[in-house]
Amino acid sequence: MIRINVNGKALDFDLPPDTPLLWALRDTAGLTNNKYGYGMGLCGACSVLLNGTSIRSCSTPLSAVGSGKITTIEGLDDKVGQALQTAWRKLDVSQCGYCQSGQLISASALLRRKKNPSDADIDAALAGNLCRCATYVRIRAAVKDAAKSLA
Numbered sequence: 001m002i003r004i005n006v007n008g009k010a011l012d013f014d015l016p017p018d019t020p021l022l023w024a025l026r027d028t029a030g031l032t033n034n035k036y037g038y039g040m041g042l043c044g045a046c047s048v049l050l051n052g053t054s055i056r057s058c059s060t061p062l063s064a065v066g067s068g069k070i071t072t073i074e075g076l077d078d079k080v081g082q083a084l085q086t087a088w089r090k091l092d093v094s095q096c097g098y099c100q101s102g103q104l105i106s107a108s109a110l111l112r113r114k115k116n117p118s119d120a121d122i123d124a125a126l127a128g129n130l131c132r133c134a135t136y137v138r139i140r141a142a143v144k145d146a147a148k149s150l151a
């Protein structure tokens with residue numbers, strides 16, 4: 001049995017230690033907003049926060065979480081998370097939506113460490129989060145809008 005902290009709650013998983021965190025979250029915990037893309041950490045659709053840093057849950061073994069705190073999009077409800085989600089809605093960022101949970105997770109990691117990010121900061125922080133609908137311009141605008149509302 002592996003116990004990890006997810007969105008502020010201790011959850012137990014009766015799974016092999018090398019089970020990808022993504023499957024534990026989606027299939028066992030029912031947190032299905034983390035999406036499967038390639039399963040190799042290539043697209044960022046599965047992004048979650050580990051102690052405030054964006055990681056790829058598809059290529060992170062469950063056993064690697066240890067005593068760290070995982071935050072999924074379902075638990076992204078602090079000031080930063082709310083500001084981002086408000087900006088996302090205001091600027092109608094999503095298209096198909098598949099990548100957007102991961103985009104929000106990585107954007108939240110950025111705003112936690114940089115209060116007023118430049119275009120280059122945003123592009124660098126979200127470089128690992130691909131959007132096949134090419135919403136990058138709206139994502140950048142929404143991150144800036146959220147940063148402004150938090151200032």
Ligand code: FES
Pocket residue numbers: 094095096097098099100130131132133134135
């Ligand atoms: S909104 Fe469709 S992949 Fe990003």
